[in-house]
Amino acid sequence: MESILFYAFAILAIGSALLLVNLKNIARALFLFFIVLFAMAGLYLFALADFVAITQIMVYVGGVLILMLFAFMLSNKELLKDLQDNSGSFLSMSKWQAIPVVVGFLLLMLYGIFEWQQAPSTWIIQSIENGNNITATDNNIHQIGLRFMTFYVLPFEIISIFLMMALIGASHLSRKERTL
Structure with missing residues (x-):
């Protein structure tokens, strides 16, 4: 299922x-x-x-x-x-320029799948040996909250400022021009 x-x-x-x-x-x-x-x-x-x-x-x-x-x-x-x-x-297919990009991404994905099937990466093997793997019963929300409010406070605030700038720009673009 x-x-x-x-x-x-x-x-x-x-x-x-x-x-x-x-x-x-x-x-x-x-x-x-x-x-x-x-x-x-x-x-x-x-x-x-x-x-x-x-x-x-x-x-x-x-x-x-x-x-x-x-x-x-x-x-x-x-x-x-x-x-x-x-x-x-x-x-x-009026946008034929996208076809090489799509084919390139498809080839890259197929290469990644092929490499993944051969042998897992060393960092995955080390993580499994150290017991640092994530299971379905883990509570990762608490860890994400701690990381956001300690290590990643500055990037979190910078992203919020960018979102505010995007909203201000969207409201400026969507307003109707008034003729005098």
Whole structure:
């Protein structure tokens, strides 16, 4: 059952992401982005990163995506005219430049999988020998909180300032120009 769920989340994430980058309709792309984010949260659960999965849902799905939906709805009416039916173009390849990049990433992933199948890395072997491996019963949320508030306070605050700057920039771009 776990394998079926993992592959379902993986196929859902990859399929939705492929459709997302190909759509010209912003409203449909936002809803596909919603599906991609949820599928990634499911994949994070399989990687034993429960805190990252919950954060993915709360911050990105609950905050950023809703903010993007509101920005779309409050934007000018030219974007709303883009909701026309594009049923004839399921996967049009007008952006052929992406094909070499995708093939390169695929080859890199296949090389990584091949190398992983040959022998695990030395740091993984040392971690298993020292007993530093993460199990499904570990509580890593407490450790992440301690790290955020001790060792990584400065990067955490810098990221929050960047997010605030992005929100200010988004609100500046979305406001309507007033003519005098």
